[in-house]
Structure formats: structure tokens, C-alpha cells
Amino acid sequence: MARLTGTDSADRLVGTAFADQITGLDGNDTIFGGGGNDAINGNDDGDRLDGGAGNDTIAGGKGEDTLLGGLGNDRLTDESGDDRLFGGDGDDTLDAGEGNDRLDGGTGNDRMFGGEGNDTMNGGTGNDVMHGGSGDDVMNAGAGADRLFGGEGNDVMRGGGGRDVLSGGEGNDFIDGGHGNDLMTGGVGADTFVFKFGRDVITDFEPGDDQIDLTGISGLNDFDDVLSAARISGSDVVLDFGAHELTLRNFSLSQLDSDDFIL
Numbered sequence: 637m638a639r640l641t642g643t644d645s646a647d648r649l650v651g652t653a654f655a656d657q658i659t660g661l662d663g664n665d666t667i668f669g670g671g672g673n674d675a676i677n678g679n680d681d682g683d684r685l686d687g688g689a690g691n692d693t694i695a696g697g698k699g700e701d702t703l704l705g706g707l708g709n710d711r712l713t714d715e716s717g718d719d720r721l722f723g724g725d726g727d728d729t730l731d732a733g734e735g736n737d738r739l740d741g742g743t744g745n746d747r748m749f750g751g752e753g754n755d756t757m758n759g760g761t762g763n764d765v766m767h768g769g770s771g772d773d774v775m776n777a778g779a780g781a782d783r784l785f786g787g788e789g790n791d792v793m794r795g796g797g798g799r800d801v802l803s804g805g806e807g808n809d810f811i812d813g814g815h816g817n818d819l820m821t822g823g824v825g826a827d828t829f830v831f832k833f834g835r836d837v838i839t840d841f842e843p844g845d846d847q848i849d850l851t852g853i854s855g856l857n858d859f860d861d862v863l864s865a866a867r868i869s870g871s872d873v874v875l876d877f878g879a880h881e882l883t884l885r886n887f888s889l890s891q892l893d894s895d896d897f898i899l
Contacts, residue, residue, distance in 0.1 A: 637672075655690070664699075673708070682717070691726075700735075709744070718753075727762075736771075745780075754789075759796075772807075777814070786823070822846055828898075831875075837883045843891050849898040853877050859894035866892060 637654045644662040651658055653671035660667055660678045667676050667683065673690045682699040689707040696703050696714035703712040703719065709726040716734040723730055723742045730739045731749040738756045739748045745762045750769045757766050759778040766775050770788040777784055781798040786805040793802045795814040802811050803821040811820050812830035820829055821839045829838055832852030841848070850856055855877075865875045866889055873887040 651688070705742075790825075831880075831882045833880055835881045835883070837885060839885045841884045841887060843893055843896050847896055847898055848882070851898060853880065856899050858899065859897060862897055862899070863892065
């Protein structure tokens, strides 16, 4: 185990194969943890912090930082600045803080928190949980059964493959479940839901405010084609397109309107 501390200049610090504690202080530092379960703190300025192998804890601090978890179940946190966080392999936790950040979970079941700012989040493979926070975020779930929560702001949410849960929160959100049987909730605001594949459910469609994009469904020429696919199922309306179905929960046929669909 090594305890390494940098200076207020731009330092390059390299750990050992064991559990190291490395602190960069000020300056644009480059730190590599190596093997072991390392604790790395970059402090202020724009740092590049790479945990390497092991279950690492990496804190970027202020400045525009790049944090790389590498192998293992890592925890990456940052405070302010337009940061880039890459989880790598393993079940990672990424918390970007303030700024317009980019978060990539990589492989594994990751948890991501965008915080304040307009963030871009990519889940990668695995069953990921993503929280956009405040700001206009872009959230791409990727493969796996993922859960996306947009929070405040006008968010773009794409489910990708798998059985996903997408919740827009406040703002005018764009929600695309992608492949798989997905559960979509718009929340407050005028939201756009995209339906192309699978058996998806919209929990809170608001006619007159929200819209459903059906341009990915072949054979729909006008609103009459939508009506012909509609049927009642309990308290819901199901749009049955053969191999693919979209359910509108707590809805009635009389609420269907041509202005609510993009064809």
C-alpha cells in the first residue's frame, strides 16, 4: 500500500498493485491507481484519474475532469465542471455533480447520477439505473433492463434493448422505449412517446398535451388506421398492430384524437 500526495503543479502519480491512497492537490494531474482497491482524489483543476483494476473510489473535485473506473466495482464522483466519467467493467456508481457532463457506465449493472447541467448518459450493457437530475439531459440505456428517470428539464430518453422503465419527470420530454416491452411515463409537461417495437405501456398519456410517434409502424397512412387498431382492454386502450402493441393505461376510445399522433 502506498500513500502518494502531489503538489500544486501538474503531477503524474502511479500507484502499486495494492490498495493505495493517492491525492493530487491542485494542478492538472494524471493519476493511475494500478491494481488494488484504491482511493484517488484529484482535488481542483482538470485531472485525469484512472483507477485501473480493483474496486476503486475516485473523486474529481472542481475542474473539467476525466474519471476512469477500469476493472472492478468503482465509485466515481465529481463536483463541478464539464466532466467525463467512464465506469468500465463492473457494477459502478457514477455521480457527476454540476456541469454538462458525459457519463458512460460500460459493462455491468451501473447507477448513474447526472446532477445539475445538460448531461449525456450512456448505460452500455447491463441493467442500469440512470437519474438525469436537473437540466436537459440525453439518456441512452443500451442493452439490458434499465430504469431511466429524467428529473427536471426537457430530456431525451432512449431505452434500447431490454425491458426498460422510462420516467420523464418535469419538462417536455422525448421518450423512446426502443426494443423490448417497456413502461413509459411522461410526468409533468408536453411529452412525445415513440413506439416502434414490442408491447409497451404508457401510464399517463395526456391528450392535447402529449403526442405518440408511430412513424416506425408500417402500414399507417392516416388516423383511421390508428382507430382500426384500437380496442378496449379493461380500463385501458390497446393499439394492436399485430406483432406489436401499445397500451394506454386508464384511457378510453373517445379520448383518441388525430392531433395526438405523429404518423
